[in-house]
Each structure stands twice: as C-alpha cells, then as structure tokens.
Amino acid sequence: MATKKEDIKEAAVKAAKKVAVKAAKAAVEAAEVVVEKAAKAMKEAATPVITPEMAKIPEGPLELKWTNYKNHQKLVNPANKRRLDVIVVGTGLAGASAAASLAEMGFNVLNFCIQDSPRRAHSIAAQGGINAAKNYQNDGDSVYRLYYDTIKGGDYRAREANVYRLAEVSNNIIDQCVAQGVPFAREYGGLLDNRSFGGAQVSRTFYAKGQTGQQLLLGAYSALSRQIGKGKVKMYTRYEMLDIVLIPDENGEKRARGIIARNLVTGRIERFFAHAVVVGSGGYGNTFFLSTNAMASNGSAAMQMYRHGALFANPCYAQIHPTCIPKHGDFQSKLTLMSESLRNDGRIWVPKKLEDAKRLQAGEIKGRDIPEEDRDYYLERRYPAFGNLVPRDVASRAAKERCDKGYGVNNTGLAVFLDFSEAIQRLGKDVVAQKYGNLFQMYEKIVDENPYENPMMIFPAIHYTMANFSDHGANRLGASALMQGLADGYFVLPYTIQNYLSDQIGVPRMSTDLPEFAEAEKAVQDKIDKLMAIQGKRSVDSIHKELGLIMWDFVGMGRTAEGLKEGIKKIDAIKKEFWTNVYIPGTADHLNNELEKALRLADFIEIGRLMAVDALHREESCGGHFREEYQTPEGEALRQDDKFSYVGCWKYMGEDQEPQLIKEPLDYEFTERKTRNYKS
Amino acid sequence: MDQYIDIKVRVWRQAGPKAQGHFETYELKHVFQGASFLEMIDILNEQLVAEHKDPVTYDHDCREGICGMCSMYVNGHPHGPDSAITTCQLHMRKFKDGETITVEPWRSRAFPVIKDLMVDRGAYDKIMQAGGFVSVNTGGVPDANAIPIPKPVADEAMDAASCIGCGACAAACKNGSAMLFVAAKVSQLALLPQGKIEAAARAKAMVAKMDELGFGNCTNTGACAAECPKSVSLANIARLNREFLCAKFQD
Known part of the structure; x- marks a missing residue:
C-alpha cells in the first residue's frame, strides 16, 4: 500500500487503468486488472480525460472491433497458464462463469464467496429471463438490433463498442447454457421458446420457468464444481474480501497481486496471492437499506478498489424496479421483486378520483370495488405505443408521480394496482395461473391477499446499480443483467485476461510475507479494532435504516440540486454518528455478523455520498438518474447530450477529501442519439 | 387481517x-x-x-x-x-x-x-463436485437449437432442477439421507440429451460421495418431498435408483 501522497496519486492513475470498478452487475471484464501501457499516456495527459486508446477500445468498424481484438491479442500458452494464479472474488454469474472458464483454460483459480456455497449468489433471484439475438422467432431480431435496443435503453450513456460486443456474444451464452443442461423452456416441437420482455419489440428472452437466474447460476456452478473437483479451483466459502493488495512490478507499475480476506467463521484475517485479481462482487443497492438485493449484497469490494485508485464510474445510475411488493412496516428487511413479465398481461392503474384513493388508503374499499370508468390506466394513457411495457425507469417514475399526487392505493399511499382481471377474462384463469402462478402464490404468501380476486399492489424499489463501465449505460433493460454477467465471465474475460497476463509468465509466485501484504492486513485489522472499540449506543441496522431513508428521500427517484446538497450533509452526519456511536457486540476473532454488517455499512455510507456527488454534478436526466430540474413539460427525462455525454469517473483523493472527476467522452460514432420515445 | x-x-x-x-x-x-x-x-x-x-x-x-x-x-x-x-x-x-x-x-x-442456527452444508457441494455436471468446457458447443428436446421432458427436467440445495430434505429425513437432493440433479441431467451421456457414471459418483460423507440410506418415507420448499417430487428418487442400478449392471 502506498504511504506517500505522491505514491497514492501515481498508484491511482495507474490502477485506474487496471481496475475498472465493477460493482453493479459484477461484470468481470472491467475488473480487467488489465491495461498498463495506457497508464503512461494518462500520466502525461494534462486534463483528466480518458481517451478511447486509454479505454482500450479496439480499432475498426463497430462489428469488427471485438473480432479484431481477439485476432490480435496476446495469448498465454498452456504450459504457462499452469504457472499463473488468478483470484476471482464472487460466485455470481460473472464470478462463477469466469472462475470455471479460467480453470478450464489451465489457470489456477482461487475463488471466494461470502455465502456458505457458490450456488447462492443473488444472480439466482432473477426470474424473468436472459436476452440473446438468436432471432429464433423470425421477428427481425439481430445482433445489431439487440445492440441498438441496449444502447437506446441505456439512454446513450454506454460505450458503443462494449455494447456491441455484449450483443455479439449473447448467442454463445445460450448455446453454452443448453450444453450444460440448463432446462430452458421449450415449445412443443422441442425447440427453445422465447418471450418478449420489458422494453423490447421482439421476442428474444430465453427463460426457465420463473427461475432463469437460478438455473443459469446452477449451470455456472456446475461448471465451477467440476473444476473444484479436479482441483483447478480452490474454493473459499464464507470468506469476505477486505482489501486488495497492490505490488509494483519491475517497471514500478503497481499491479493487483492479492487480497486480504476475513474467514467469516473463525474471524481470522488471511492473505492470498495471485498474479491477477478479478472482482465480480455484485451491486450496492443495499445502500438504500431496503432494496431487492440479497441481505449480504454489498459494495465493499468496489470501494476497496476505488480507494486504491480504480475509478468509480457513474455511481449515480441506480435502477428502480417498478413491480415490487410495497413496504408494509418499519421492521421490514428487504423488498421483494416480482418479475416484470407480469406487465405483459397485468394492467397498471390508480383511481381517477382522489376520494376513491382516500377510501382505499383508509381500507374502506378494495381495488375491485372501483368501476372501470373510474380507473386511470396511466401508462396506457401516457404511452400509447408501449403502454404497460415501458422501460423500468419510466414505469417507476410514473407510479411515483401518481402517488405524489395522492392517488396511492394502500395504507401508506405508496402503491399502485397491477390488475389481471382483464387478462383472466381474456385468457381464462387457468392460462393466467400457468403463466404467473408462482408469482401470484409468492404475492399471496407475503401480502395475504388473493391476486386472482383483487388487483395486486406494487411500488418501485431500488433494484440494480449500473455504475462502472457497464454496458447498460444509464439504465438496464429487462433480461440484460444475466446476459452481461455470463458474457463477461464466459466469453470476454477468458480473452482479455490472457492479454493482461501474457507478459507475466516469468513472474514467480510471491510470498504473502511481503511488506505490502503485511501493511494491507494491518490496515484492515486497525479498521476492525477501531470499529470494535467504539462501543456506542446504536445498532448497525438502526444506522443503516437511517442512511436508507436519506438515500430514498434525497438520492432516490426524483433528485434536485437542493435535495442532493441536503442529502450530502445528512450522509456526512450519519458517517459521524456511525464512527462514534455504533455498537458491535462480541469480539472480532470469532464469527460476528454484526461486525460484518458494520464493515459493509462503513462502505455503504461512502458509496451513498459518492452517488449523491455524482448525481449533483450530472445536470441532466437520463435512465436511472432523474433530476427534476431537467424534464420535458410532460415530465420525461431530458438529456443534455452537449454537456454530459460522458462517463463520469470518480477518483479517490483520500479520506474525507472530495473525489476528482475524470471524464470519458462518449462519442457516438455509429449510432444516432435519439430521445427515448415510448409514446408512438 | x-x-x-x-x-x-x-x-x-x-x-x-x-x-x-x-x-x-x-x-x-x-x-x-x-x-x-x-x-x-x-x-x-x-x-x-x-x-x-x-x-x-x-x-x-x-x-x-x-x-x-x-x-x-x-x-x-x-x-x-x-x-x-x-x-x-x-x-x-x-x-x-x-x-x-x-x-x-x-x-x-x-x-x-x-x-446457533448456522450449519455447514459443504457436503452438498462436495456431492455436486463428484459429478453434478455435464463435462463441457466453455466454447465449442453446438447451437442451442441443434438438439430438439420434447417439451414434457424439458419440463420434467426443469421441475427436478428447481432444487435450491437448502438441505431441508436431509434434515427432515429420519435417516439423514440426501437422496432427494442427489436424485434431483441426477434426474435433471439424465433426462436431457446433453447429460445422458454421462448419466451412469454421474449416478455412481454422486451416490458414492453421498455415502462417504455420512448421509443415511433412503427408506422411502417421503418426509423429504413433503418438506421440500420447491416440491421436488419423490419420483426423482425412483429415477435415481433406476440410473444407479443400470450403472451397476453395466459394471
């Protein structure tokens, strides 16, 4: 770890090129601990701007960029692969598919996860499906069209080359999964079935009942299990990464050479070496306390890399999912998402009359009591072309708009109806049950109300954080997260990592007694000791809930400059409260869930602030970032392409210092930017 | 209310x-x-x-x-x-x-x-590592639609695949048997043409590992299926027994 300010600066610039912070969907490719040569160019650059060369975007026309890269990249021969170790942090779709693929290629892989098994990462929770440009349905789909929809859906805030590559490898993913025995849904003729999914006009989504994420992860987990059985992957379960270790190479350039991790069962802090570190650690939606993320999902690995100089890109882009079960009490631990596929047949509405809404809120009437003519199907009214299938950000904001105006339909006034009565009439109850039965059952278990008889209630919730060099831009389309996780793990990283490691074949395994490891471990230990010593009055969760409310109110769906400034102040106050008044029971040298949560919360507070800072600087509305000052008269997002068509990357400048903004301009060479229009 | x-x-x-x-x-x-x-x-x-x-x-x-x-x-x-x-x-x-x-x-x-309430379920992972996979590497696989699979077969495989590996089946069993867990994976992969090739070896390897790790034998009491959160069917155990016996006869 660098100690001098200059060292930190230098490390920051170089590592920025090496480790692209991959928080959101844990795509491994950015963790491409890659890229050093470009760091020199960056050092010389006076203004903090990332050029396409520095971003390592390959030359050539869009459809040949990835092919050109593959044709000209450096490779590592099989005998040398055996000599190289790679740490993979995370066992979600990206981590598991990367660990398995790298081991198959011959690398020695050390794979870490915080759960008890690599089968449990939150990728399993994705219900709806995975996109691919197979055009099996002959409805005009193509790689270009998937690329175009993704770029447009992301509000033109993603790299063209990245998104094209994603669309290009999407077809390989489906082939790979079928070969692994993933039981995708099929038609009577025996071929694969597809369905259309939020925001798409073609049927390109492959699915496995309501368990697509689970089945894809089990596919990757099975490939990973095979490599663990062969001894090519050493699996560390119930371990949490607490820092990354950088060591200078013979040219003085710092490279990621290992991690410090805590054994969550024994509490022991351990050191691990590898020639390269790949991080696929998931999103940080839990900054909001209540989100659709799993309880252990966190942003700490991303923050560790950020503190060592990796740039944190676009932290403000946070996707709100429109079809979650509304909040029901203060004790609530998480929000449950229901598949967006429900919007294919369900119609979203609130009452037309305020007095009806009031009576619903008071519990005097139910949704079914309101006659058809008094219902406002506001998505169909506002967006005739897409209706209930508008993208997630649009659907979420529209729900918030109605509730803000007082039309909410439950006791908190924070819910809208999702109604299947028309679908039941049109298709029959049996067909509806066949399509959505498991979701209806889930809803009934949680809410204790039968959705066949009374419309469901839904409300938006924080779902997915797009930050990083993600291919989703400012907003992710449905069924694209599974696609990206597996694209990077199976088909991108196995190439790019060879290019990165090709000049490392002569580097011997290093001892974890090196001073860099010792210093990193000491810093981790000091932080833990400091936390344990506070012995204040507040539980970790109570502070986390307070942070969550601030995030939702000031950095949530509708942001303003004034609100964000206020939010930053409040987050700073929370930080102070946390570091002076948190109480952690027990000791650090044993299993201690409260300590684990406290370490994660310390980072959530920093991430929350970074999100607010980024949101404040981005004076436009796009995708998962909506600034109320920048909207059309109809309330739609208003992009400012002349000023903000860039990736906003943040560089860590030290504890309690304001981060520095570095821009990567997004010059659209191949695609014309348009205003997203879901009306006609 | x-x-x-x-x-x-x-x-x-x-x-x-x-x-x-x-x-x-x-x-x-x-x-x-x-x-x-x-x-x-x-x-x-x-x-x-x-x-x-x-x-x-x-x-x-x-x-x-x-x-x-x-x-x-x-x-x-x-x-x-x-x-x-x-x-x-x-x-x-x-x-x-x-x-x-x-x-x-x-x-x-x-x-x-x-x-307290936290247990070590690593034994389930070890059973999977013994054979709960199709031996294919990343890349070089045929087009996803190259091999049609009858819908009823695909649906049955999906039902078997819905196991979430929670361990309720072994916990519910008076013999502490992991048969439903093993059967679900063996069934899923034996039903599909992609997994059929290794079906016999898989059944043997997974059963052997299960025995080695201290799980009990199955006496068909059905407590596992009754308590399974994903309603994985007891019929999978019958399929596992068939696969296992066929494999033994081939030896």
Missing part, C-alpha cells in the same frame, strides 16, 4: 461446533403478523444487541425463497409449519398470540452446527 401478537421464541443456542448447545427462551412483544419469520428473528436480534447480548446467528440471504440459504427447523418442521416455502417466506400470521415457537438448526449428522 394481520394483528400484533406477543410470542415466546425458544431458540437453540450453541457457541461453536464443539460447544454444548441448549435452548434459550426469549419474549417478544408486539410482533406484527405481516412480518416474515426472519424479520421476527431480526427484531429479536435488535433486542439482544440493545441488551448487549450475543445475537442469534443464522443463515439467510435473498429473502425471496430462492437462494436456499435459510435453514431453520421451526416447530418441528424444516422451514416451518407451511408447505412449499423457505423460512424467509414464512410469515408470523401462521402463529398465534401467546404461542411459544421452537427454533432449531438443521438436524443432520452430515450438517454439523457452526453456531
């Missing part, structure tokens, strides 16, 4: 794998029936932390019934007294005012207790 209830929670406390465990009873007042069972444990833990006591350690993650992490024996049933759910999907409306609720970890020799 959901009400507020007062309850007593009788929880298994065990400081470590080798420590002597015991039941501890805690009183909880004013618990909303709309809360999930795990949220009730969260409330209990907040109460314990406020009293500077050690909170109850338990496994949980997705809280939407799919990760398979939560693993509590509630009133004598894995995942509690409701069918086809995980503990996180159990709600307090299943309990009455004044009730004493008994909470234990999974009870199975092959799943040793780590602390």
Whole structure:
C-alpha cells in the first residue's frame, strides 16, 4: 500500500487503468486488472480525460472491433497458464462463469464467496429471463438490433463498442447454457421458446420457468464444481474480501497481486496471492437499506478498489424496479421483486378520483370495488405505443408521480394496482395461473391477499446499480443483467485476461510475507479494532435504516440540486454518528455478523455520498438518474447530450477529501442519439 | 387481517461446533403478523444487541425463497409449519398470540452446527463436485437449437432442477439421507440429451460421495418431498435408483 501522497496519486492513475470498478452487475471484464501501457499516456495527459486508446477500445468498424481484438491479442500458452494464479472474488454469474472458464483454460483459480456455497449468489433471484439475438422467432431480431435496443435503453450513456460486443456474444451464452443442461423452456416441437420482455419489440428472452437466474447460476456452478473437483479451483466459502493488495512490478507499475480476506467463521484475517485479481462482487443497492438485493449484497469490494485508485464510474445510475411488493412496516428487511413479465398481461392503474384513493388508503374499499370508468390506466394513457411495457425507469417514475399526487392505493399511499382481471377474462384463469402462478402464490404468501380476486399492489424499489463501465449505460433493460454477467465471465474475460497476463509468465509466485501484504492486513485489522472499540449506543441496522431513508428521500427517484446538497450533509452526519456511536457486540476473532454488517455499512455510507456527488454534478436526466430540474413539460427525462455525454469517473483523493472527476467522452460514432420515445 | 401478537421464541443456542448447545427462551412483544419469520428473528436480534447480548446467528440471504440459504427447523418442521416455502417466506400470521415457537438448526449428522442456527452444508457441494455436471468446457458447443428436446421432458427436467440445495430434505429425513437432493440433479441431467451421456457414471459418483460423507440410506418415507420448499417430487428418487442400478449392471 502506498504511504506517500505522491505514491497514492501515481498508484491511482495507474490502477485506474487496471481496475475498472465493477460493482453493479459484477461484470468481470472491467475488473480487467488489465491495461498498463495506457497508464503512461494518462500520466502525461494534462486534463483528466480518458481517451478511447486509454479505454482500450479496439480499432475498426463497430462489428469488427471485438473480432479484431481477439485476432490480435496476446495469448498465454498452456504450459504457462499452469504457472499463473488468478483470484476471482464472487460466485455470481460473472464470478462463477469466469472462475470455471479460467480453470478450464489451465489457470489456477482461487475463488471466494461470502455465502456458505457458490450456488447462492443473488444472480439466482432473477426470474424473468436472459436476452440473446438468436432471432429464433423470425421477428427481425439481430445482433445489431439487440445492440441498438441496449444502447437506446441505456439512454446513450454506454460505450458503443462494449455494447456491441455484449450483443455479439449473447448467442454463445445460450448455446453454452443448453450444453450444460440448463432446462430452458421449450415449445412443443422441442425447440427453445422465447418471450418478449420489458422494453423490447421482439421476442428474444430465453427463460426457465420463473427461475432463469437460478438455473443459469446452477449451470455456472456446475461448471465451477467440476473444476473444484479436479482441483483447478480452490474454493473459499464464507470468506469476505477486505482489501486488495497492490505490488509494483519491475517497471514500478503497481499491479493487483492479492487480497486480504476475513474467514467469516473463525474471524481470522488471511492473505492470498495471485498474479491477477478479478472482482465480480455484485451491486450496492443495499445502500438504500431496503432494496431487492440479497441481505449480504454489498459494495465493499468496489470501494476497496476505488480507494486504491480504480475509478468509480457513474455511481449515480441506480435502477428502480417498478413491480415490487410495497413496504408494509418499519421492521421490514428487504423488498421483494416480482418479475416484470407480469406487465405483459397485468394492467397498471390508480383511481381517477382522489376520494376513491382516500377510501382505499383508509381500507374502506378494495381495488375491485372501483368501476372501470373510474380507473386511470396511466401508462396506457401516457404511452400509447408501449403502454404497460415501458422501460423500468419510466414505469417507476410514473407510479411515483401518481402517488405524489395522492392517488396511492394502500395504507401508506405508496402503491399502485397491477390488475389481471382483464387478462383472466381474456385468457381464462387457468392460462393466467400457468403463466404467473408462482408469482401470484409468492404475492399471496407475503401480502395475504388473493391476486386472482383483487388487483395486486406494487411500488418501485431500488433494484440494480449500473455504475462502472457497464454496458447498460444509464439504465438496464429487462433480461440484460444475466446476459452481461455470463458474457463477461464466459466469453470476454477468458480473452482479455490472457492479454493482461501474457507478459507475466516469468513472474514467480510471491510470498504473502511481503511488506505490502503485511501493511494491507494491518490496515484492515486497525479498521476492525477501531470499529470494535467504539462501543456506542446504536445498532448497525438502526444506522443503516437511517442512511436508507436519506438515500430514498434525497438520492432516490426524483433528485434536485437542493435535495442532493441536503442529502450530502445528512450522509456526512450519519458517517459521524456511525464512527462514534455504533455498537458491535462480541469480539472480532470469532464469527460476528454484526461486525460484518458494520464493515459493509462503513462502505455503504461512502458509496451513498459518492452517488449523491455524482448525481449533483450530472445536470441532466437520463435512465436511472432523474433530476427534476431537467424534464420535458410532460415530465420525461431530458438529456443534455452537449454537456454530459460522458462517463463520469470518480477518483479517490483520500479520506474525507472530495473525489476528482475524470471524464470519458462518449462519442457516438455509429449510432444516432435519439430521445427515448415510448409514446408512438 | 394481520394483528400484533406477543410470542415466546425458544431458540437453540450453541457457541461453536464443539460447544454444548441448549435452548434459550426469549419474549417478544408486539410482533406484527405481516412480518416474515426472519424479520421476527431480526427484531429479536435488535433486542439482544440493545441488551448487549450475543445475537442469534443464522443463515439467510435473498429473502425471496430462492437462494436456499435459510435453514431453520421451526416447530418441528424444516422451514416451518407451511408447505412449499423457505423460512424467509414464512410469515408470523401462521402463529398465534401467546404461542411459544421452537427454533432449531438443521438436524443432520452430515450438517454439523457452526453456531446457533448456522450449519455447514459443504457436503452438498462436495456431492455436486463428484459429478453434478455435464463435462463441457466453455466454447465449442453446438447451437442451442441443434438438439430438439420434447417439451414434457424439458419440463420434467426443469421441475427436478428447481432444487435450491437448502438441505431441508436431509434434515427432515429420519435417516439423514440426501437422496432427494442427489436424485434431483441426477434426474435433471439424465433426462436431457446433453447429460445422458454421462448419466451412469454421474449416478455412481454422486451416490458414492453421498455415502462417504455420512448421509443415511433412503427408506422411502417421503418426509423429504413433503418438506421440500420447491416440491421436488419423490419420483426423482425412483429415477435415481433406476440410473444407479443400470450403472451397476453395466459394471
């Protein structure tokens, strides 16, 4: 770890090129601990701007960029692969598919996860499906069209080359999964079935009942299990990464050479070496306390890399999912998402009359009591072309708009109806049950109300954080997260990592007694000791809930400059409260869930602030970032392409210092930017 | 309508794998029936932390019934007294005012207790590593539609594949057998043409590993399927036995 300010600066610039912070969907490719040569160019650059060369975007026309890269990249021969170790942090779709693929290629892989098994990462929770440009349905789909929809859906805030590559490898993913025995849904003729999914006009989504994420992860987990059985992957379960270790190479350039991790069962802090570190650690939606993320999902690995100089890109882009079960009490631990596929047949509405809404809120009437003519199907009214299938950000904001105006339909006034009565009439109850039965059952278990008889209630919730060099831009389309996780793990990283490691074949395994490891471990230990010593009055969760409310109110769906400034102040106050008044029971040298949560919360507070800072600087509305000052008269997002068509990357400048903004301009060479229009 | 209830929670406390465990009873007042069972444990833990006591350690993650992490024996049933759910999907409306609720970890020799309600289910991973896969590497596979699979077969494979690896089946079994877990994976892959090629070797390897790790034998009592949160069918065990016997005859 660098100690001098200059060292930190230098490390920051170089590592920025090496480790692209991959928080959101844990795509491994950015963790491409890659890229050093470009760091020199960056050092010389006076203004903090990332050029396409520095971003390592390959030359050539869009459809040949990835092919050109593959044709000209450096490779590592099989005998040398055996000599190289790679740490993979995370066992979600990206981590598991990367660990398995790298081991198959011959690398020695050390794979870490915080759960008890690599089968449990939150990728399993994705219900709806995975996109691919197979055009099996002959409805005009193509790689270009998937690329175009993704770029447009992301509000033109993603790299063209990245998104094209994603669309290009999407077809390989489906082939790979079928070969692994993933039981995708099929038609009577025996071929694969597809369905259309939020925001798409073609049927390109492959699915496995309501368990697509689970089945894809089990596919990757099975490939990973095979490599663990062969001894090519050493699996560390119930371990949490607490820092990354950088060591200078013979040219003085710092490279990621290992991690410090805590054994969550024994509490022991351990050191691990590898020639390269790949991080696929998931999103940080839990900054909001209540989100659709799993309880252990966190942003700490991303923050560790950020503190060592990796740039944190676009932290403000946070996707709100429109079809979650509304909040029901203060004790609530998480929000449950229901598949967006429900919007294919369900119609979203609130009452037309305020007095009806009031009576619903008071519990005097139910949704079914309101006659058809008094219902406002506001998505169909506002967006005739897409209706209930508008993208997630649009659907979420529209729900918030109605509730803000007082039309909410439950006791908190924070819910809208999702109604299947028309679908039941049109298709029959049996067909509806066949399509959505498991979701209806889930809803009934949680809410204790039968959705066949009374419309469901839904409300938006924080779902997915797009930050990083993600291919989703400012907003992710449905069924694209599974696609990206597996694209990077199976088909991108196995190439790019060879290019990165090709000049490392002569580097011997290093001892974890090196001073860099010792210093990193000491810093981790000091932080833990400091936390344990506070012995204040507040539980970790109570502070986390307070942070969550601030995030939702000031950095949530509708942001303003004034609100964000206020939010930053409040987050700073929370930080102070946390570091002076948190109480952690027990000791650090044993299993201690409260300590684990406290370490994660310390980072959530920093991430929350970074999100607010980024949101404040981005004076436009796009995708998962909506600034109320920048909207059309109809309330739609208003992009400012002349000023903000860039990736906003943040560089860590030290504890309690304001981060520095570095821009990567997004010059659209191949695609014309348009205003997203879901009306006609 | 959901009400507020007062309850007593009788929880298994065990400081470590080798420590002597015991039941501890805690009183909880004013618990909303709309809360999930795990949220009730969260409330209990907040109460314990406020009293500077050690909170109850338990496994949980997705809280939407799919990760398979939560693993509590509630009133004598894995995942509690409701069918086809995980503990996180159990709600307090299943309990009455004044009730004493008994909470234990999974009870199975092959799943040793780590602390309180947290157990080590690594044995399931080891069984998977022994053969729960199709031996294909990344890349170089045929087009996904190259081999048509009849819909009923694909659907049956999907039903078998819906196992979430939570361990309720072995915990529920009086013999501590992992047969339903093993059968689900063997069935899924044996049904599909991609997995059929290695079906015999897979069945043998996974069964051998299961025996080696200390799981009991199957006596077809069916407790596993009755308690399975994903309703994995007992028919899978019949298919496993068939695959296993065929493999043995081939030897």
